[in-house]
Amino acid sequence: MMGTAVWCDRCGQPATKGAHDGCQAARELEPPRFCAHCRRRMKVQVLPAGWSATCVEHGVIQS
Secondary structure, eight states, X not given: OOSSOOBOTXXXXXXXXXXXXXXXXXXXXXXXXXXXXXXOBOEEEEETTEEEEEETTTXXXXX
């Protein structure tokens, strides 16, 4: 993917503002919900073998 994350991929808030400790802990167990580059809500599919998240602008991320 592209450069540095601007947005938190779990809560969708700016990555540089506030503490995202809870988001980081939750990301160990669940897939991202927002694109870290454009803040769009992603289409997420969870399967027994893992997950995939799709941003219409930036493509697919897989576990």
